[in-house]
Amino acid sequence: MSYDIGAIGKVEVVVDGRWTLEDLATFSSHLSETYGFVLSLSLDSEVKQFGAAYSRYPFAGGWSYYDFFRDLNLIIGPERQISVRKIQYASLGVIELTGATEPLRQALTIAFQLGVTGVAVQRLSAIVRSISGTIRQVRIDWAAGTDAATNAERNKVQLLRDASATLGAELGFSEEQRQTLSRLTNDSPLLAVKLLLAVARRALKAQRMHSTGKVVKVDVVDRTTPVETEPPV
Numbered sequence: 001m002s003y004d005i006g007a008i009g010k011v012e013v014v015v016d017g018r019w020t021l022e023d024l025a026t027f028s029s030h031l032s033e034t035y036g037f038v039l040s041l042s043l044d045s046e047v048k049q050f051g052a053a054y055s056r057y058p059f060a061g062g063w064s065y066y067d068f069f070r071d072l073n074l075i076i077g078p079e080r081q082i083s084v085r086k087i088q089y090a091s092l093g094v095i096e097l098t099g100a101t102e103p104l105r106q107a108l109t110i111a112f113q114l115g116v117t118g119v120a121v122q123r124l125s126a127i128v129r130s131i132s133g134t135i136r137q138v139r140i141d142w143a144a145g146t147d148a149a150t151n152a153e154r155n156k157v158q159l160l161r162d163a164s165a166t167l168g169a170e171l172g173f174s175e176e177q178r179q180t181l182s183r184l185t186n187d188s189p190l191l192a193v194k195l196l197l198a199v200a201r202r203a204l205k206a207q208r209m210h211s212t213g214k215v216v217k218v219d220v221v222d223r224t225t226p227v228e229t230e231p232p233v
Contacts, residue, residue, distance in 0.1 A: 009101030010221040017214045030206040035107035036072030041177040054184045113207035131163040160189035
């Protein structure tokens with residue numbers, strides 16, 4: 001047995017206010033998608049399995065992202081998928097979840113921007129707009145077929161690398177996780193920044209549940225449940 005980043009434990013999400021069915025849908029879908037993404041960047045031993053999902057889709061439209069996040073949750077397997085252990089609807093209430101404890105805590109923090117000030121949320125929104133504009137401008141310059149295209153070709157890789165680093169850090173991904181993302185995307189800064197933008201846009205939508213007091217905070221109840229691992233050969 002070992003206690004690794006994939007160890008299963010319990011996490012309590014403190015909730016408040018009046019929840020609608022739409023709130024429940026937003027909570028579950030955004031958390032599940034972000035959790036799968038975080039876990040894919042956290043399990044170095046399973047990079048090859050996750051890599052298949054990263055290389056499968058063109059990421060030119062919404063369905064690519066939907067299918068990508070779905071695939072990540074299939075790859076992590078039922079034993080590490082998020083399970084709901086308890087829902088206590090009160091003021092304050094609790095949703096008790098199980099999953100890979102540290103990735104689950106990080107996914108909740110990212111997905112709902114927990115503990116983040118309004119200024120930080122505005123900064124994230126500004127970064128998303130700026131990076132989206134950068135991607136559009138690179139494409140426009142390339143289509144122009146003039147000196148602008150040459151300049152774009154020369155600069156676009158570094159522009160996108162900088163954008164990926166900035167957005168990844170702002171979302172709270174570690175340097176090690178950002179390096180894993182680079183490996184999973186086959187060192188494509190465009191794909192890396194597209195996926196980070198997808199996570200950020202979901203977070204900006206879901207953070208309203210935190211700013212309106214519906215998702216209050218996260219408490220790690222138990223992070224010590226071991227997972228079985230194969231003995232060394």
